[in-house]
Amino acid sequence: MRDSRTHQPLTYDVRLPDEAQADALRLLDASRSVINVALTLLWPHLDDFKADRVGPAWKQVGKYMGSPQYHGDRQWRCESEVVGRILRAQAERKQAFTLVFPILTEGFIIPKTDKHPASKKRPAIKEAITALQKSLEEEETSFVVLQNVVEQCCNYFFAHDRFPTTYEELQPVPLLKVGMLTYAGDDGGAKGQAYRLALDVDAGVARFRFRYPDEAGVWHWRKVDTIIPLPDRVKERLSCGEVKAPTLREEQRADGSRIVVLDFIIEVEKVDLPTWESVERVLGADWGVHSLLTATAVDEQNEQVGRPFYLNTGGFDGRQARTRRQIDALKKKVAKYEEQRDALPSDHPKRAWFNQKLILFRREIDRCWRKYEQRNRALAHLASNVLVLLARVYGCSLLSMESLKMIGLRFHTEQPRGTSHTCPHCGLAAKTYRSPSDRKQAVKWGRWMSCESCHYNGDRDYCASVNIARLGVAYVVQMKHTGRARSCSISDPRVKPVSYTGAGSALLLPPTGSHARPIVSGKICYYPGWLGSAFLQSSQKKSVFLRLCG
Structure with a gap:
């Protein structure tokens, strides 16, 4: 080649x-x-x-x-x-294991309880990998590869109650x-x-x-x-x-x-990438909690460009969740049947019956996994096409998000730490709630974000996409001024606030909370926020999609 x-x-x-x-x-x-x-x-x-x-x-x-x-x-x-x-x-994967081996710790594991099996402490894993990457020269191994190897090591821990000491112990021959x-x-x-x-x-x-x-x-x-x-x-x-x-x-x-x-x-x-000097707009994209993808365009002057875009998968998530529940139920049956079979003497005739049932259950688990992964690939393909088209619609030359590969665009990954709980308007920490009308108690995975400092509030996924775009803009500014750049944390002073409304955005929205509309100088003042979302089906024509984008 x-x-x-x-x-x-x-x-x-x-x-x-x-x-x-x-x-x-x-x-x-x-x-x-x-x-x-x-x-x-x-x-x-x-x-x-x-x-x-x-x-x-x-x-x-x-x-x-x-x-x-x-x-x-x-x-x-x-x-x-x-x-x-x-x-x-x-x-190459073994080289990644060599890098992560010194940071493997039981702090990555949430111990088993009577009600829940052992699981991974993902915030601790992300924090450790981020610190490891900063110590490497020029980020020689991607975050996704390191995270994948660490999670494989955690899976080994679940099975053996310890971490592997060599890569060959972790990885069987890849037949x-x-x-x-x-x-x-x-x-x-x-x-x-x-x-x-x-x-x-x-x-x-x-x-x-x-x-x-x-x-x-x-x-x-x-x-x-x-x-x-x-x-x-x-x-x-x-x-x-x-x-x-x-x-x-x-x-x-x-x-x-x-x-x-x-x-x-x-x-x-290869398509020539735009020079850093020509990059003026950034498309921030967030894999959402309540929608598959939320994207917002921000320019170099920290002004929002156009409306936010939501890619909602409708009942698709429910089908995926049901498939996962089916897989979990089958795994429990396999564990139960294995336990009952092993309790029998080696020459007991019912062991053959158990083995036959286990073959059927494992075959069904494989079938469910194939269906689950095929759907995920279809979703990833749809999301990639949507992001490329949005970048063209809004004239964005840099895509800033957690992880995705693009052709013909500058691409930059950002760690999602704090992006869903930081106010994009003032940059201070904010809380999330179940809905705009239910703000009695803050919920970590709540859908609505509200800032007590500046009273800004909006959809949680939208705010995360704006914050990721802010990080991308800060990266662009560093590259233009110094020719080199590193990712900033969301609290870094180089990450500037973004105005809620920019060119093409709609100002008059319905009130987003249960509060009465305040009247200032005799005029009704609307709270900032987005109630509606665009629902996209992949069968729609391009012209329809462009109209949805505004």
Whole structure:
């Protein structure tokens, strides 16, 4: 691949036609067996894959071993490329474990009680990781990666009542559960010895042929090309990009069925990021408590631009919550049946009945997890598209939020500490309540935020998005003045207050609380706040979406 500073790969998956599915599944099953054997044999050499990362991954694997089940030289190259990539990724993760190991403490764990199982103390985890990142040079490892490794260590603690002492103790050999085969180790689509691929952009099709084992285990080339219709987006990318070796991949559906898709990998030029001098507006986005996403645009003069935007998922959250409850109930059944089975003698005939039930329960748990994760991926995709479009609508060149990757935008992550309990108007600590009309007692996860110092109040998620935008503006100002910047805390004096109303915002809103409307100089004075929210469905047209944005 070309220099990653100027080009980037984009992947588009296309389902193989039905007539090729059975042969492709047998190919992936045979390759997965080889890959898993190689991973097991090379796992003790994991550190070597961190030190040596130059060149194709299959060459690095070839220094240690040949194919455990030889099906052809180029076939083994493709399989060993998958092995090398997995081991290189695990080596980087081991480096993250080395960084977090000194900060692992039982303070990350909330002990088990009679009513609740042991759980993670997430505020303590975030505080420790933030302090660790500040001690590292140039934030060499992302917050999300460090947090993920720490949480995996906490899961190990729950199972063993102690933290792991080595990464190999924490992480079992990462064996493939579904088939995956990259053709990057072959000689190209025209002369490949494991696959052939020809693209006819004018006709809008790809001709794909591959080697596979038949039902008797004998390897053959498919006699005819598999014709794959190309989606419009792929044809558009092919006109300005360069196609790379594809990847054949298995996907498991929620009902347990398996299908094979071909990942088309197209390398395109990166979109030039705006210079810091040209960044004038920041889009602050917050993963909300009561809505999926809340976004607010703020300019360099700390003025709000336009109305806040709420992405509400409606009953989707309820379905996800029910799926999680179903998973928890099944896990309790598994634990109960395991306990009852283990209490029986080893030769008791009912142990077989328990084992059969446990297989069914675990299969159902896997199905529920796949459904849950598939929905989450769909939500993340929707949120990403919404944020990109909002940034264009409001002319924002910097996206400031907790964690997300964007193309063509400056992106900056902010730690959410205090953003939901700080007044964006005066910068002092504020309380949250259940609703605008119920402010008798402050609630940590309340929906409405109210400041006792300046009497500002508003939707909690909206206030968090404004505060995250404020942090982004402070970062931009540092970059413009000094050429270097670090994240600020929400209480830092460099983080300036934001006016509630800016260009395009609506002033006259209904009163937000139970208080009577005050009259100043004979005029009714409205309290600041937002009662309504925009409800977006992904099936709406772009023109409708733009009208919702104002």
